[in-house]
Amino acid sequence: MKILSTQKKNDVLASMIKIIDKNREKILTANKADLDAFQRDDQALYDRLVVNDAKINGMIQAVQEVKDQEDPVGKEISKRTLANGLEITNRTAPFGTIMIIYESRPDVTIEAAVLAFKANSKILLKGGKEAVHSNKVLVECWHEALEENGLSKDWIELFTLNREQTQEFLKNPSEKLDLIVPRGGERLIAFVKEHAQCAVLVSGRGNNFAYVAEDANWEQAKKVIINAKTDKISGCNALDKILVDEKLPDFESKLADLAKNLAEYKVELVAEKELVSSLDGAKEVPSEDTWYEEFLALKALIGKVNGLDEAIAKINKYSGGHSATILTTNKEKAAMFMEQVDSAAVYHNASTRFTDGGQMGVGAELAISTDKLHHRGPLGLEQLVTNKYYVFGSGQIRE
Structure with missing residues (x-):
C-alpha cells in the first residue's frame, strides 16, 4: 500500500467518527442478532460480544485518540555520518499487511483497524463467527x-473464514502477510503458530498472579485482589492466582477473611490441599494443569509460598507472562520482585487491571x-511500525 499523508489518514478518521455515530442503531441491531444467536455457555465470551451505546462511544473515542496522535511513520530513530562519507538514517516504516485473528469483541474491529490504518498498514480482520453481524456493519x-x-x-478487509479455510489461508496466503496477531486463548495462538508462514506476535493470554508478602498492608491487599479478580473477568489482565506468604501474621484467619470477601463477589475458589480447611467453600486444586490455566471466570486459585524467591519461581513457571503484582510495604522486596518476574507488566501494590493501552497512556491498542x-x-x-535504513552515498564502494 502506498504511503499516505498524515492529513489524508486523519481525514478518513474524521469521516469514520461521524459515520459510526450516525449508524448507532444499525450497529446495535446487528449486535443484537449476534447476541440472540449466541449460546451463553461462555460468560466471558458473551461479555466481550456485547455492544451498547457506551461501547460505541468508546469506539468513537478510540478513533479520535488515534487521530490526535502523532503519525508514527517516517520518524527519525537515528542518524549518523560514517568516516567514508555515507549518511545513514534509520526511520520508522509501515509493516505492510497485518492480520489480526480475534474472538468475540466487535470493538477490536474498530481499534485494530484504526491503529493499522494510521500506521499506514493494510489490515485483515478475522473476527469470530459469534460477532459476524456486528463486524460486517463496522467494516x-x-x-x-x-x-x-x-x-x-482494500485498506481494511473482513475475513469470515471457517477454521479449515483459515488454516489454508495461513499456509498459503493469497497475498503477502507481514505480521499476524492472534488475540485469544492458547488454542488459537497454537493454531496460528502452527500454520502461519510469517511473523506471529503473541497476545491475549493472561493467567496473572498476585503475591501477598508477609509485610503486606492487608486491607490494601484485599482491595487490590478483589479489583483485579472481579472488575472484568473477561479481560486478559484479570487476576487468576493468589500466592500468600505463609509468614503473613494471622495467616489462617486472613485466608478466611479473603475467602469471605471473595465469596461476596461469588468468586469460586480452588486451593492447595493444606489450605482448603481455611477457605470456606474452596475445593482442592484438581491437578497441576490448573496452575497454567487462564480462568476468564469468577474463579481464583489460592496457594501459599515461603518467601519471595519461591513466589517468583512459581510465577515464572506457571504464569502467561502478562501481568503480576506484589503486595508489600517493603520497597526493596518489591524492586526485586519486579526485576525478576518475567512478565510484560509488573506491579507494586496495584491491580493488574491497569495493563491496558488506555490506562497506561498508550491509547488504543492492537493487543497486549x-x-x-x-x-x-x-x-x-x-x-x-517497523524500521528502515536510508543510506545516502556519493559513489562509495566497500573495499
Missing part, C-alpha cells in the same frame, strides 16, 4: 469512510503483547 462503516476520501476499500520481540506490553500506535 461497512470503514469502507464508507475510505471511499468518502477517495481511497480503496506477551512476546519479547517485536514489542512487549500494550501494542499501540507507536509500536505498530
Whole structure:
C-alpha cells in the first residue's frame, strides 16, 4: 500500500467518527442478532460480544485518540555520518499487511483497524463467527469512510473464514502477510503458530498472579485482589492466582477473611490441599494443569509460598507472562520482585487491571503483547511500525 499523508489518514478518521455515530442503531441491531444467536455457555465470551451505546462511544473515542496522535511513520530513530562519507538514517516504516485473528469483541474491529490504518498498514480482520453481524456493519462503516476520501476499500478487509479455510489461508496466503496477531486463548495462538508462514506476535493470554508478602498492608491487599479478580473477568489482565506468604501474621484467619470477601463477589475458589480447611467453600486444586490455566471466570486459585524467591519461581513457571503484582510495604522486596518476574507488566501494590493501552497512556491498542520481540506490553500506535535504513552515498564502494 502506498504511503499516505498524515492529513489524508486523519481525514478518513474524521469521516469514520461521524459515520459510526450516525449508524448507532444499525450497529446495535446487528449486535443484537449476534447476541440472540449466541449460546451463553461462555460468560466471558458473551461479555466481550456485547455492544451498547457506551461501547460505541468508546469506539468513537478510540478513533479520535488515534487521530490526535502523532503519525508514527517516517520518524527519525537515528542518524549518523560514517568516516567514508555515507549518511545513514534509520526511520520508522509501515509493516505492510497485518492480520489480526480475534474472538468475540466487535470493538477490536474498530481499534485494530484504526491503529493499522494510521500506521499506514493494510489490515485483515478475522473476527469470530459469534460477532459476524456486528463486524460486517463496522467494516461497512470503514469502507464508507475510505471511499468518502477517495481511497480503496482494500485498506481494511473482513475475513469470515471457517477454521479449515483459515488454516489454508495461513499456509498459503493469497497475498503477502507481514505480521499476524492472534488475540485469544492458547488454542488459537497454537493454531496460528502452527500454520502461519510469517511473523506471529503473541497476545491475549493472561493467567496473572498476585503475591501477598508477609509485610503486606492487608486491607490494601484485599482491595487490590478483589479489583483485579472481579472488575472484568473477561479481560486478559484479570487476576487468576493468589500466592500468600505463609509468614503473613494471622495467616489462617486472613485466608478466611479473603475467602469471605471473595465469596461476596461469588468468586469460586480452588486451593492447595493444606489450605482448603481455611477457605470456606474452596475445593482442592484438581491437578497441576490448573496452575497454567487462564480462568476468564469468577474463579481464583489460592496457594501459599515461603518467601519471595519461591513466589517468583512459581510465577515464572506457571504464569502467561502478562501481568503480576506484589503486595508489600517493603520497597526493596518489591524492586526485586519486579526485576525478576518475567512478565510484560509488573506491579507494586496495584491491580493488574491497569495493563491496558488506555490506562497506561498508550491509547488504543492492537493487543497486549506477551512476546519479547517485536514489542512487549500494550501494542499501540507507536509500536505498530517497523524500521528502515536510508543510506545516502556519493559513489562509495566497500573495499
